[in-house]
């Protein structure tokens with residue numbers, strides 16, 4: 729499910745969804761994501777701004793359950809710790825930055841939360857995808 733306040737962007741995405749035959753799987757909402765119920769979301773992707781992310785942060789902390797993940801394109805979520813090893817706080821894809829966060833360890837001191845095996849393997853998969861993309865880019 730995707731949200732945007734910009735009607736033109738929503739129409740553009742709907743056209744892509746139809747072109748790919750994905751209309752049963754993807755819903756595009758021309759509306760305010762602050763009205764969305766995130767309690768069942770396991771993966772939230774954001775392409776906002778740093779201030780937009782800061783406004784959204786309390787809602788993410790309140791509604792997302794343990795094991796959910798947040799991926800933010802280009803902008804970090806201030807006050808949260810990204811899930812990445814090493815000195816950088818983000819992955820790089822060309823000129824784009826990708827910030828990964830795990831719930832709740834992004835904003836708690838709990839660095840090893842209890843995850844079900846399913847949650848743990850989903851999380852590993854998403855990191856592998858970004859690491860793979862990063863490697864692909866660096867060899868282009």
Ligand SMILES: C[S@@+](CC[C@H](N)C(=O)[O-])C[C@H]1O[C@@H](n2cnc3c(N)ncnc32)[C@H](O)[C@@H]1O
Nearest residue numbers: 731732733734737759760761762775776777780
């Ligand atoms: C950096 S642009 C990204 C555009 C587009 N979503 C994309 O992924 O290419 C930020 C977008 O966030 C949308 N936005 C800002 N506040 C919003 C809100 N409360 N609810 C839904 N969309 C919002 C704006 O309309 C704008 O299109």
